[in-house]
Amino acid sequence: MKKICAVMVIFAMSLVAMPVLAITEKQEAAIVDRCEIIRDGLKEVQKNDARARVHLGGRYESILSKFIMPLNMRLVENNLPSADLVENQNSFAETKTLFVNDYINYQQELEELVAMDCKNEPNDFYEKLVKVRQKRKTMQQDVLKLRTLITNQIKIVIGIKGKA
Numbered sequence: 001m002k003k004i005c006a007v008m009v010i011f012a013m014s015l016v017a018m019p020v021l022a023i024t025e026k027q028e029a030a031i032v033d034r035c036e037i038i039r040d041g042l043k044e045v046q047k048n049d050a051r052a053r054v055h056l057g058g059r060y061e062s063i064l065s066k067f068i069m070p071l072n073m074r075l076v077e078n079n080l081p082s083a084d085l086v087e088n089q090n091s092f093a094e095t096k097t098l099f100v101n102d103y104i105n106y107q108q109e110l111e112e113l114v115a116m117d118c119k120n121e122p123n124d125f126y127e128k129l130v131k132v133r134q135k136r137k138t139m140q141q142d143v144l145k146l147r148t149l150i151t152n153q154i155k156i157v158i159g160i161k162g163k164a
Contacts, residue, residue: 031122099142106135
């Protein structure tokens with residue numbers, strides 16, 4: 001059990017994008033020998049990422065629909081519009097949509113990777129793994145941008161509150 005956990009942790013950490021390199025004979029042998037363990041680890045990553053996406057997606061939707069948009073509407077109704085808040089709202093909505101689309105692309109690639117026969121096609125499996133790592137990194141960058149936009153929203157609101 002400890003070996004499986006260690007393999008999963010190492011694999012999850014290795015999902016960070018790496019340059020595409022030719023697979024070595026040692027790597028090929030490791031993929032073939034540990035194919036089922038790797039696939040089980042991938043399935044676990046897949047489940048965890050799905051849960052994280054649902055959680056984050058729900059949070060982002062709530063932030064947008066219950067905080068950002070109502071505040072902007074209220075300010076407009078009171079003749080106090082803020083160009084910075086409108087710009088941040090638009091950026092947040094666009095990045096949230098990008099996050100959803102990037103996640104779908106990542107999940108599709110990951111499903112294809114899990115379905116691959118790593119014993120008979122270790123080179124193709126490795127190439128697909130590199131692509132999946134890059135898709136996951138893209139998704140992580142979307143999350144970081146959304147966090148930055150949330151922080152920016154808070155700063156703008158504090159600034160407006162300080163002027164009042």
